[in-house]
Amino acid sequence: MRHNLARVRELMPQSKVWAVVKANAYGHGIAKAFEGLQDTDGFALLDLSEAKVLREHGWQGPILLLEGLFTQADVFDALDLRCDCVVHDLHQVDWLETAIEAKSSSAAHEMTLYLKMNTGMNRLGFVPEAYREVYHRLHAAGYQVAHMTHFANADYVDRSPSVDEQVELFKQTIDGLSGQTSLSNSAAILWHHHIVTCDWVRPGIMLYGASPSGKFEDIEHAKLLPAMSLRSQVIAIQHLEAGEAVGYGSRYKTDVPIRIAVVACGYADGYPRHAPDGTPVWVAGASGLADGQICRMAGQVSMDMITIDITDMPHVEVGTEVELWGQYLPVDLVAQSAGTIGYELLCAIAPRVQRV
Ligand SMILES: Cc1ncc(COP(=O)(O)O)c(C=O)c1O
CATH class of the missing domain: 3.20.20.10 (Alanine racemase)
Structure with a gap:
Protein backbone atom coordinates (compact mmCIF):
# COMPACT_ATOMS: atom_id res chain seq x y z
CA MET A 1 0.00 0.00 0.00
CA GLU A 217 -3.22 -6.30 -18.79
CA ASP A 218 -4.26 -2.68 -18.22
CA ILE A 219 -2.05 -2.35 -15.12
CA GLU A 220 0.67 -4.81 -16.04
CA HIS A 221 3.16 -1.97 -16.53
CA ALA A 222 1.73 0.49 -13.99
CA LYS A 223 4.27 -0.47 -11.30
CA LEU A 224 1.69 -1.34 -8.67
CA LEU A 225 2.09 -4.11 -6.10
CA PRO A 226 -0.66 -6.37 -4.79
CA ALA A 227 -1.38 -5.60 -1.15
CA MET A 228 -3.29 -8.79 -0.40
CA SER A 229 -2.27 -12.39 -0.93
CA LEU A 230 -4.95 -14.97 -0.20
CA ARG A 231 -3.23 -18.22 0.70
CA SER A 232 -4.13 -21.66 1.90
CA GLN A 233 -2.88 -25.22 1.58
CA VAL A 234 -3.64 -28.61 0.13
CA ILE A 235 -5.61 -30.75 2.61
CA ALA A 236 -6.19 -33.89 0.51
CA ILE A 237 -5.22 -35.51 -2.79
CA GLN A 238 -7.46 -37.60 -5.02
CA HIS A 239 -6.49 -39.89 -7.90
CA LEU A 240 -9.19 -40.00 -10.55
CA GLU A 241 -9.47 -42.64 -13.24
CA ALA A 242 -10.66 -41.85 -16.76
CA GLY A 243 -14.41 -41.32 -16.72
CA GLU A 244 -14.59 -40.23 -13.06
CA ALA A 245 -15.80 -36.84 -11.83
CA VAL A 246 -15.08 -34.57 -8.89
CA GLY A 247 -17.22 -32.40 -6.60
CA TYR A 248 -20.85 -31.29 -6.46
CA GLY A 249 -22.85 -31.93 -9.57
CA SER A 250 -19.92 -33.95 -10.93
CA ARG A 251 -19.21 -30.89 -13.03
CA TYR A 252 -15.64 -31.81 -13.90
CA LYS A 253 -15.23 -35.17 -15.65
CA THR A 254 -11.91 -36.51 -16.83
CA ASP A 255 -11.07 -38.60 -19.92
CA VAL A 256 -7.66 -39.55 -18.56
CA PRO A 257 -6.27 -40.41 -15.13
CA ILE A 258 -5.51 -37.20 -13.16
CA ARG A 259 -4.44 -36.03 -9.71
CA ILE A 260 -6.64 -33.57 -7.91
CA ALA A 261 -5.62 -31.41 -4.93
CA VAL A 262 -8.29 -30.32 -2.50
CA VAL A 263 -7.50 -26.82 -1.19
CA ALA A 264 -8.95 -25.37 2.01
CA CYS A 265 -10.68 -22.28 0.66
CA GLY A 266 -14.25 -21.93 -0.53
CA TYR A 267 -17.06 -19.48 -1.02
CA ALA A 268 -17.43 -19.10 2.77
CA ASP A 269 -13.97 -17.53 2.67
CA GLY A 270 -14.92 -15.18 -0.14
CA TYR A 271 -13.71 -17.28 -3.08
CA PRO A 272 -16.18 -16.75 -5.96
CA ARG A 273 -18.54 -19.71 -6.23
CA HIS A 274 -19.13 -19.01 -9.92
CA ALA A 275 -15.43 -19.54 -10.81
CA PRO A 276 -15.48 -22.01 -13.71
CA ASP A 277 -13.25 -24.97 -14.43
CA GLY A 278 -9.93 -23.63 -15.65
CA THR A 279 -9.74 -20.70 -13.20
CA PRO A 280 -6.06 -20.21 -12.28
CA VAL A 281 -4.70 -21.12 -8.86
CA TRP A 282 -1.02 -20.73 -7.94
CA VAL A 283 0.53 -23.85 -6.41
CA ALA A 284 3.93 -23.88 -4.70
CA GLY A 285 6.82 -25.67 -6.39
CA ALA A 286 9.18 -28.06 -4.62
CA SER A 287 10.94 -25.18 -2.85
CA GLY A 288 8.00 -22.93 -2.15
CA LEU A 289 5.61 -20.43 -3.67
CA ALA A 290 8.31 -18.52 -5.55
CA ASP A 291 8.92 -21.46 -7.89
CA GLY A 292 5.28 -22.39 -8.15
CA GLN A 293 3.08 -22.52 -11.20
CA ILE A 294 -0.51 -22.04 -12.25
CA CYS A 295 -2.83 -25.00 -11.92
CA ARG A 296 -6.45 -25.03 -13.01
CA MET A 297 -9.70 -25.34 -11.11
CA ALA A 298 -11.44 -28.66 -11.73
CA GLY A 299 -14.92 -28.95 -10.26
CA GLN A 300 -17.44 -26.75 -8.49
CA VAL A 301 -16.28 -24.42 -5.70
CA SER A 302 -17.69 -25.66 -2.37
CA MET A 303 -18.28 -23.77 0.86
CA ASP A 304 -14.88 -24.63 2.33
CA MET A 305 -12.90 -26.19 -0.52
CA ILE A 306 -11.85 -25.97 -4.13
CA THR A 307 -10.41 -28.76 -6.26
CA ILE A 308 -7.59 -28.26 -8.74
CA ASP A 309 -5.81 -30.40 -11.30
CA ILE A 310 -2.21 -31.03 -10.16
CA THR A 311 -1.39 -33.85 -12.56
CA ASP A 312 1.71 -31.95 -13.78
CA MET A 313 3.03 -31.25 -10.28
CA PRO A 314 4.08 -34.61 -8.79
CA HIS A 315 5.69 -33.03 -5.69
CA VAL A 316 2.36 -31.62 -4.43
CA GLU A 317 1.26 -33.23 -1.17
CA VAL A 318 -0.93 -32.49 1.80
CA GLY A 319 0.39 -29.24 3.26
CA THR A 320 1.67 -27.77 -0.03
CA GLU A 321 1.05 -24.01 -0.05
CA VAL A 322 -1.39 -22.48 -2.50
CA GLU A 323 -2.06 -18.86 -3.45
CA LEU A 324 -5.59 -18.09 -4.60
CA TRP A 325 -4.50 -14.58 -5.63
CA GLY A 326 -1.92 -12.00 -4.67
CA GLN A 327 1.84 -11.82 -5.03
CA TYR A 328 2.20 -14.54 -7.69
CA LEU A 329 -1.25 -14.56 -9.22
CA PRO A 330 -2.92 -11.18 -9.91
CA VAL A 331 -6.42 -11.00 -8.43
CA ASP A 332 -7.60 -9.55 -11.74
CA LEU A 333 -6.76 -12.81 -13.57
CA VAL A 334 -8.92 -14.78 -11.15
CA ALA A 335 -11.66 -12.16 -11.40
CA GLN A 336 -11.55 -12.22 -15.20
CA SER A 337 -11.94 -15.97 -15.19
CA ALA A 338 -14.85 -15.73 -12.74
CA GLY A 339 -16.59 -12.97 -14.71
CA THR A 340 -16.13 -10.26 -12.09
CA ILE A 341 -13.61 -7.59 -11.07
CA GLY A 342 -10.81 -7.59 -8.51
CA TYR A 343 -12.74 -5.07 -6.38
CA GLU A 344 -15.46 -7.63 -5.68
CA LEU A 345 -13.06 -10.43 -4.77
CA LEU A 346 -11.01 -8.24 -2.44
CA CYS A 347 -14.07 -6.80 -0.68
CA ALA A 348 -15.66 -10.23 -0.27
CA ILE A 349 -12.95 -11.77 1.94
CA ALA A 350 -14.90 -13.30 4.81
CA PRO A 351 -14.29 -12.52 8.47
CA ARG A 352 -13.17 -16.09 9.17
CA VAL A 353 -10.10 -15.66 6.96
CA GLN A 354 -7.12 -15.13 9.22
CA ARG A 355 -5.22 -11.93 8.52
CA VAL A 356 -1.50 -12.10 9.08
C1 LIG B 1 -16.74 8.84 -4.83
C2 LIG B 1 -15.62 7.88 -5.00
N1 LIG B 1 -14.39 8.33 -5.16
C3 LIG B 1 -13.34 7.48 -5.32
C4 LIG B 1 -13.53 6.13 -5.35
C5 LIG B 1 -12.34 5.21 -5.57
O1 LIG B 1 -12.49 4.53 -6.78
P1 LIG B 1 -11.38 3.50 -7.30
O2 LIG B 1 -11.35 2.39 -6.31
O3 LIG B 1 -11.89 3.05 -8.61
O4 LIG B 1 -10.11 4.25 -7.35
C6 LIG B 1 -14.80 5.61 -5.20
C7 LIG B 1 -15.03 4.16 -5.27
O5 LIG B 1 -15.99 3.63 -5.70
C8 LIG B 1 -15.89 6.51 -5.02
O6 LIG B 1 -17.14 6.06 -4.86
Whole structure:
Protein backbone atom coordinates (compact mmCIF):
# COMPACT_ATOMS: atom_id res chain seq x y z
CA MET A 1 0.00 0.00 0.00
CA ARG A 2 2.87 2.33 0.84
CA HIS A 3 4.46 1.66 -2.54
CA ASN A 4 1.19 2.14 -4.40
CA LEU A 5 0.51 5.42 -2.62
CA ALA A 6 3.97 6.63 -3.65
CA ARG A 7 3.00 5.71 -7.22
CA VAL A 8 -0.12 7.90 -6.93
CA ARG A 9 2.09 10.79 -5.85
CA GLU A 10 4.44 10.23 -8.80
CA LEU A 11 1.53 10.41 -11.21
CA MET A 12 -0.26 13.34 -9.52
CA PRO A 13 2.51 15.33 -7.80
CA GLN A 14 0.40 18.49 -7.48
CA SER A 15 -2.55 16.83 -5.77
CA LYS A 16 -3.30 15.86 -2.21
CA VAL A 17 -4.56 12.33 -1.69
CA TRP A 18 -7.75 11.04 -0.15
CA ALA A 19 -6.87 7.36 0.28
CA VAL A 20 -10.16 5.51 -0.18
CA VAL A 21 -10.52 2.89 2.56
CA LYS A 22 -14.24 2.19 2.45
CA ALA A 23 -15.51 -1.39 2.71
CA ASN A 24 -12.92 -2.20 5.35
CA ALA A 25 -10.20 -0.88 3.05
CA TYR A 26 -11.44 -2.96 0.12
CA GLY A 27 -11.27 -6.04 2.35
CA HIS A 28 -7.74 -5.41 3.61
CA GLY A 29 -8.76 -4.16 7.06
CA ILE A 30 -8.90 -0.53 8.16
CA ALA A 31 -6.14 -1.03 10.72
CA LYS A 32 -3.75 -2.49 8.13
CA ALA A 33 -4.59 0.24 5.66
CA PHE A 34 -3.96 2.83 8.34
CA GLU A 35 -0.49 1.36 8.83
CA GLY A 36 0.34 1.18 5.14
CA LEU A 37 -1.14 4.52 4.14
CA GLN A 38 0.34 6.75 6.84
CA ASP A 39 1.70 9.09 4.17
CA THR A 40 -1.71 9.98 2.84
CA ASP A 41 -3.20 13.44 3.30
CA GLY A 42 -6.61 12.08 4.28
CA PHE A 43 -8.75 8.97 4.39
CA ALA A 44 -12.05 8.69 2.53
CA LEU A 45 -14.63 6.13 3.62
CA LEU A 46 -18.31 5.45 3.99
CA ASP A 47 -19.23 4.69 7.58
CA LEU A 48 -18.85 6.74 10.70
CA SER A 49 -17.87 3.49 12.45
CA GLU A 50 -14.83 3.21 10.18
CA ALA A 51 -13.99 6.87 10.84
CA LYS A 52 -14.12 6.08 14.55
CA VAL A 53 -11.65 3.22 14.12
CA LEU A 54 -9.20 5.56 12.39
CA ARG A 55 -9.51 8.13 15.19
CA GLU A 56 -9.00 5.38 17.78
CA HIS A 57 -5.81 4.39 15.96
CA GLY A 58 -4.62 7.95 16.40
CA TRP A 59 -5.27 9.45 12.96
CA GLN A 60 -5.48 13.22 13.46
CA GLY A 61 -5.73 14.26 9.82
CA PRO A 62 -8.74 14.72 7.54
CA ILE A 63 -11.42 12.08 7.02
CA LEU A 64 -14.01 12.36 4.25
CA LEU A 65 -17.39 10.62 4.36
CA LEU A 66 -17.88 9.69 0.71
CA GLU A 67 -21.67 9.51 0.82
CA GLY A 68 -21.99 12.06 3.58
CA LEU A 69 -24.83 11.88 6.07
CA PHE A 70 -27.43 9.12 6.13
CA THR A 71 -29.50 10.70 8.95
CA GLN A 72 -29.77 14.09 10.59
CA ALA A 73 -28.09 12.75 13.74
CA ASP A 74 -25.01 11.88 11.69
CA VAL A 75 -24.13 15.59 11.52
CA PHE A 76 -23.23 15.66 15.20
CA ASP A 77 -21.22 12.42 15.07
CA ALA A 78 -19.42 13.68 11.98
CA LEU A 79 -18.58 16.93 13.78
CA ASP A 80 -17.40 15.05 16.88
CA LEU A 81 -15.15 12.86 14.75
CA ARG A 82 -13.98 15.91 12.75
CA CYS A 83 -15.09 14.41 9.45
CA ASP A 84 -15.60 16.25 6.20
CA CYS A 85 -18.71 15.24 4.27
CA VAL A 86 -19.79 14.75 0.71
CA VAL A 87 -23.15 16.41 0.02
CA HIS A 88 -25.11 14.88 -2.82
CA ASP A 89 -28.77 15.39 -1.94
CA LEU A 90 -31.09 18.16 -0.71
CA HIS A 91 -32.00 16.20 2.44
CA GLN A 92 -28.40 16.49 3.52
CA VAL A 93 -28.41 20.22 2.83
CA ASP A 94 -31.49 20.63 5.05
CA TRP A 95 -29.91 18.53 7.83
CA LEU A 96 -26.68 20.48 7.67
CA GLU A 97 -28.48 23.83 7.87
CA THR A 98 -30.71 22.74 10.76
CA ALA A 99 -27.86 21.17 12.70
CA ILE A 100 -25.78 24.28 12.51
CA GLU A 101 -28.67 26.42 13.72
CA ALA A 102 -29.02 24.03 16.70
CA LYS A 103 -25.30 23.95 17.46
CA SER A 104 -23.37 27.10 16.68
CA SER A 105 -22.39 28.60 13.39
CA SER A 106 -18.72 28.44 14.38
CA ALA A 107 -19.00 24.61 14.30
CA ALA A 108 -19.65 24.85 10.57
CA HIS A 109 -16.16 26.17 9.94
CA GLU A 110 -14.70 22.93 11.22
CA MET A 111 -16.27 20.86 8.46
CA THR A 112 -15.51 21.01 4.76
CA LEU A 113 -18.37 19.90 2.57
CA TYR A 114 -17.54 18.24 -0.74
CA LEU A 115 -20.44 19.26 -2.90
CA LYS A 116 -20.97 16.55 -5.46
CA MET A 117 -21.83 17.44 -9.00
CA ASN A 118 -23.53 14.98 -11.31
CA THR A 119 -21.61 15.49 -14.53
CA GLY A 120 -22.95 12.38 -16.25
CA MET A 121 -22.51 9.45 -13.91
CA ASN A 122 -26.19 9.87 -12.92
CA ARG A 123 -25.75 8.14 -9.62
CA LEU A 124 -25.24 10.80 -6.94
CA GLY A 125 -24.96 14.56 -6.97
CA PHE A 126 -26.57 17.78 -8.14
CA VAL A 127 -27.01 18.48 -11.81
CA PRO A 128 -25.11 21.57 -12.99
CA GLU A 129 -28.33 23.65 -13.18
CA ALA A 130 -28.96 23.12 -9.43
CA TYR A 131 -25.36 23.08 -8.26
CA ARG A 132 -24.60 26.76 -7.76
CA GLU A 133 -27.70 27.43 -5.70
CA VAL A 134 -26.83 24.62 -3.28
CA TYR A 135 -23.26 25.86 -3.11
CA HIS A 136 -24.48 29.31 -2.01
CA ARG A 137 -26.84 27.82 0.60
CA LEU A 138 -24.06 25.83 2.24
CA HIS A 139 -21.70 28.77 2.09
CA ALA A 140 -24.30 31.00 3.71
CA ALA A 141 -24.65 28.45 6.55
CA GLY A 142 -20.95 28.96 7.28
CA TYR A 143 -19.47 25.76 5.82
CA GLN A 144 -16.35 25.57 3.72
CA VAL A 145 -17.35 24.07 0.39
CA ALA A 146 -15.20 22.05 -2.00
CA HIS A 147 -16.22 20.85 -5.46
CA MET A 148 -16.32 17.23 -6.44
CA THR A 149 -17.44 14.94 -9.23
CA HIS A 150 -16.94 11.27 -10.10
CA PHE A 151 -16.02 9.75 -13.47
CA ALA A 152 -18.25 7.17 -15.11
CA ASN A 153 -15.84 6.01 -17.81
CA ALA A 154 -12.26 6.75 -16.84
CA ASP A 155 -11.40 3.14 -17.68
CA TYR A 156 -12.90 3.26 -21.18
CA VAL A 157 -11.74 5.08 -24.30
CA ASP A 158 -14.96 5.12 -26.29
CA ARG A 159 -17.84 5.69 -23.89
CA SER A 160 -19.89 8.75 -23.18
CA PRO A 161 -19.69 10.77 -21.01
CA SER A 162 -15.93 10.83 -21.52
CA VAL A 163 -13.54 12.14 -18.90
CA ASP A 164 -13.05 15.25 -21.07
CA GLU A 165 -16.79 15.92 -21.23
CA GLN A 166 -17.24 15.52 -17.49
CA VAL A 167 -14.25 17.75 -16.69
CA GLU A 168 -15.50 20.44 -19.07
CA LEU A 169 -18.97 20.51 -17.51
CA PHE A 170 -17.47 20.55 -14.02
CA LYS A 171 -15.17 23.47 -14.82
CA GLN A 172 -17.91 25.51 -16.48
CA THR A 173 -20.25 24.98 -13.53
CA ILE A 174 -17.80 26.01 -10.79
CA ASP A 175 -16.47 28.97 -12.73
CA GLY A 176 -16.01 31.88 -10.31
CA LEU A 177 -16.82 29.85 -7.18
CA SER A 178 -14.16 29.48 -4.52
CA GLY A 179 -13.23 26.09 -3.07
CA GLN A 180 -10.89 23.16 -3.63
CA THR A 181 -11.59 20.46 -6.22
CA SER A 182 -11.59 16.66 -6.13
CA LEU A 183 -12.05 14.52 -9.24
CA SER A 184 -9.79 11.59 -10.03
CA ASN A 185 -10.33 7.99 -8.99
CA SER A 186 -7.72 5.31 -9.74
CA ALA A 187 -8.61 5.00 -13.43
CA ALA A 188 -8.30 8.76 -13.96
CA ILE A 189 -5.01 8.86 -12.03
CA LEU A 190 -3.53 6.02 -14.08
CA TRP A 191 -4.85 6.87 -17.51
CA HIS A 192 -5.82 10.57 -17.55
CA HIS A 193 -3.26 12.21 -15.26
CA HIS A 194 -2.04 14.46 -18.08
CA ILE A 195 -5.42 16.08 -18.56
CA VAL A 196 -7.20 15.99 -15.20
CA THR A 197 -5.83 18.27 -12.52
CA CYS A 198 -7.41 18.79 -9.12
CA ASP A 199 -6.51 19.67 -5.54
CA TRP A 200 -7.45 16.23 -4.21
CA VAL A 201 -7.42 12.83 -5.93
CA ARG A 202 -9.38 9.85 -4.56
CA PRO A 203 -7.56 6.59 -5.37
CA GLY A 204 -9.02 3.34 -4.10
CA ILE A 205 -8.31 0.15 -6.01
CA MET A 206 -4.83 1.15 -7.21
CA LEU A 207 -3.68 1.51 -3.58
CA TYR A 208 -4.36 -2.19 -3.24
CA GLY A 209 -2.57 -3.06 -6.48
CA ALA A 210 -5.53 -4.16 -8.58
CA SER A 211 -6.90 -2.89 -11.88
CA PRO A 212 -9.64 -0.23 -12.11
CA SER A 213 -10.78 -1.73 -15.40
CA GLY A 214 -10.87 -5.27 -14.03
CA LYS A 215 -8.28 -6.30 -16.64
CA PHE A 216 -4.81 -7.24 -15.47
CA GLU A 217 -3.22 -6.30 -18.79
CA ASP A 218 -4.26 -2.68 -18.22
CA ILE A 219 -2.05 -2.35 -15.12
CA GLU A 220 0.67 -4.81 -16.04
CA HIS A 221 3.16 -1.97 -16.53
CA ALA A 222 1.73 0.49 -13.99
CA LYS A 223 4.27 -0.47 -11.30
CA LEU A 224 1.69 -1.34 -8.67
CA LEU A 225 2.09 -4.11 -6.10
CA PRO A 226 -0.66 -6.37 -4.79
CA ALA A 227 -1.38 -5.60 -1.15
CA MET A 228 -3.29 -8.79 -0.40
CA SER A 229 -2.27 -12.39 -0.93
CA LEU A 230 -4.95 -14.97 -0.20
CA ARG A 231 -3.23 -18.22 0.70
CA SER A 232 -4.13 -21.66 1.90
CA GLN A 233 -2.88 -25.22 1.58
CA VAL A 234 -3.64 -28.61 0.13
CA ILE A 235 -5.61 -30.75 2.61
CA ALA A 236 -6.19 -33.89 0.51
CA ILE A 237 -5.22 -35.51 -2.79
CA GLN A 238 -7.46 -37.60 -5.02
CA HIS A 239 -6.49 -39.89 -7.90
CA LEU A 240 -9.19 -40.00 -10.55
CA GLU A 241 -9.47 -42.64 -13.24
CA ALA A 242 -10.66 -41.85 -16.76
CA GLY A 243 -14.41 -41.32 -16.72
CA GLU A 244 -14.59 -40.23 -13.06
CA ALA A 245 -15.80 -36.84 -11.83
CA VAL A 246 -15.08 -34.57 -8.89
CA GLY A 247 -17.22 -32.40 -6.60
CA TYR A 248 -20.85 -31.29 -6.46
CA GLY A 249 -22.85 -31.93 -9.57
CA SER A 250 -19.92 -33.95 -10.93
CA ARG A 251 -19.21 -30.89 -13.03
CA TYR A 252 -15.64 -31.81 -13.90
CA LYS A 253 -15.23 -35.17 -15.65
CA THR A 254 -11.91 -36.51 -16.83
CA ASP A 255 -11.07 -38.60 -19.92
CA VAL A 256 -7.66 -39.55 -18.56
CA PRO A 257 -6.27 -40.41 -15.13
CA ILE A 258 -5.51 -37.20 -13.16
CA ARG A 259 -4.44 -36.03 -9.71
CA ILE A 260 -6.64 -33.57 -7.91
CA ALA A 261 -5.62 -31.41 -4.93
CA VAL A 262 -8.29 -30.32 -2.50
CA VAL A 263 -7.50 -26.82 -1.19
CA ALA A 264 -8.95 -25.37 2.01
CA CYS A 265 -10.68 -22.28 0.66
CA GLY A 266 -14.25 -21.93 -0.53
CA TYR A 267 -17.06 -19.48 -1.02
CA ALA A 268 -17.43 -19.10 2.77
CA ASP A 269 -13.97 -17.53 2.67
CA GLY A 270 -14.92 -15.18 -0.14
CA TYR A 271 -13.71 -17.28 -3.08
CA PRO A 272 -16.18 -16.75 -5.96
CA ARG A 273 -18.54 -19.71 -6.23
CA HIS A 274 -19.13 -19.01 -9.92
CA ALA A 275 -15.43 -19.54 -10.81
CA PRO A 276 -15.48 -22.01 -13.71
CA ASP A 277 -13.25 -24.97 -14.43
CA GLY A 278 -9.93 -23.63 -15.65
CA THR A 279 -9.74 -20.70 -13.20
CA PRO A 280 -6.06 -20.21 -12.28
CA VAL A 281 -4.70 -21.12 -8.86
CA TRP A 282 -1.02 -20.73 -7.94
CA VAL A 283 0.53 -23.85 -6.41
CA ALA A 284 3.93 -23.88 -4.70
CA GLY A 285 6.82 -25.67 -6.39
CA ALA A 286 9.18 -28.06 -4.62
CA SER A 287 10.94 -25.18 -2.85
CA GLY A 288 8.00 -22.93 -2.15
CA LEU A 289 5.61 -20.43 -3.67
CA ALA A 290 8.31 -18.52 -5.55
CA ASP A 291 8.92 -21.46 -7.89
CA GLY A 292 5.28 -22.39 -8.15
CA GLN A 293 3.08 -22.52 -11.20
CA ILE A 294 -0.51 -22.04 -12.25
CA CYS A 295 -2.83 -25.00 -11.92
CA ARG A 296 -6.45 -25.03 -13.01
CA MET A 297 -9.70 -25.34 -11.11
CA ALA A 298 -11.44 -28.66 -11.73
CA GLY A 299 -14.92 -28.95 -10.26
CA GLN A 300 -17.44 -26.75 -8.49
CA VAL A 301 -16.28 -24.42 -5.70
CA SER A 302 -17.69 -25.66 -2.37
CA MET A 303 -18.28 -23.77 0.86
CA ASP A 304 -14.88 -24.63 2.33
CA MET A 305 -12.90 -26.19 -0.52
CA ILE A 306 -11.85 -25.97 -4.13
CA THR A 307 -10.41 -28.76 -6.26
CA ILE A 308 -7.59 -28.26 -8.74
CA ASP A 309 -5.81 -30.40 -11.30
CA ILE A 310 -2.21 -31.03 -10.16
CA THR A 311 -1.39 -33.85 -12.56
CA ASP A 312 1.71 -31.95 -13.78
CA MET A 313 3.03 -31.25 -10.28
CA PRO A 314 4.08 -34.61 -8.79
CA HIS A 315 5.69 -33.03 -5.69
CA VAL A 316 2.36 -31.62 -4.43
CA GLU A 317 1.26 -33.23 -1.17
CA VAL A 318 -0.93 -32.49 1.80
CA GLY A 319 0.39 -29.24 3.26
CA THR A 320 1.67 -27.77 -0.03
CA GLU A 321 1.05 -24.01 -0.05
CA VAL A 322 -1.39 -22.48 -2.50
CA GLU A 323 -2.06 -18.86 -3.45
CA LEU A 324 -5.59 -18.09 -4.60
CA TRP A 325 -4.50 -14.58 -5.63
CA GLY A 326 -1.92 -12.00 -4.67
CA GLN A 327 1.84 -11.82 -5.03
CA TYR A 328 2.20 -14.54 -7.69
CA LEU A 329 -1.25 -14.56 -9.22
CA PRO A 330 -2.92 -11.18 -9.91
CA VAL A 331 -6.42 -11.00 -8.43
CA ASP A 332 -7.60 -9.55 -11.74
CA LEU A 333 -6.76 -12.81 -13.57
CA VAL A 334 -8.92 -14.78 -11.15
CA ALA A 335 -11.66 -12.16 -11.40
CA GLN A 336 -11.55 -12.22 -15.20
CA SER A 337 -11.94 -15.97 -15.19
CA ALA A 338 -14.85 -15.73 -12.74
CA GLY A 339 -16.59 -12.97 -14.71
CA THR A 340 -16.13 -10.26 -12.09
CA ILE A 341 -13.61 -7.59 -11.07
CA GLY A 342 -10.81 -7.59 -8.51
CA TYR A 343 -12.74 -5.07 -6.38
CA GLU A 344 -15.46 -7.63 -5.68
CA LEU A 345 -13.06 -10.43 -4.77
CA LEU A 346 -11.01 -8.24 -2.44
CA CYS A 347 -14.07 -6.80 -0.68
CA ALA A 348 -15.66 -10.23 -0.27
CA ILE A 349 -12.95 -11.77 1.94
CA ALA A 350 -14.90 -13.30 4.81
CA PRO A 351 -14.29 -12.52 8.47
CA ARG A 352 -13.17 -16.09 9.17
CA VAL A 353 -10.10 -15.66 6.96
CA GLN A 354 -7.12 -15.13 9.22
CA ARG A 355 -5.22 -11.93 8.52
CA VAL A 356 -1.50 -12.10 9.08
C1 LIG B 1 -16.74 8.84 -4.83
C2 LIG B 1 -15.62 7.88 -5.00
N1 LIG B 1 -14.39 8.33 -5.16
C3 LIG B 1 -13.34 7.48 -5.32
C4 LIG B 1 -13.53 6.13 -5.35
C5 LIG B 1 -12.34 5.21 -5.57
O1 LIG B 1 -12.49 4.53 -6.78
P1 LIG B 1 -11.38 3.50 -7.30
O2 LIG B 1 -11.35 2.39 -6.31
O3 LIG B 1 -11.89 3.05 -8.61
O4 LIG B 1 -10.11 4.25 -7.35
C6 LIG B 1 -14.80 5.61 -5.20
C7 LIG B 1 -15.03 4.16 -5.27
O5 LIG B 1 -15.99 3.63 -5.70
C8 LIG B 1 -15.89 6.51 -5.02
O6 LIG B 1 -17.14 6.06 -4.86
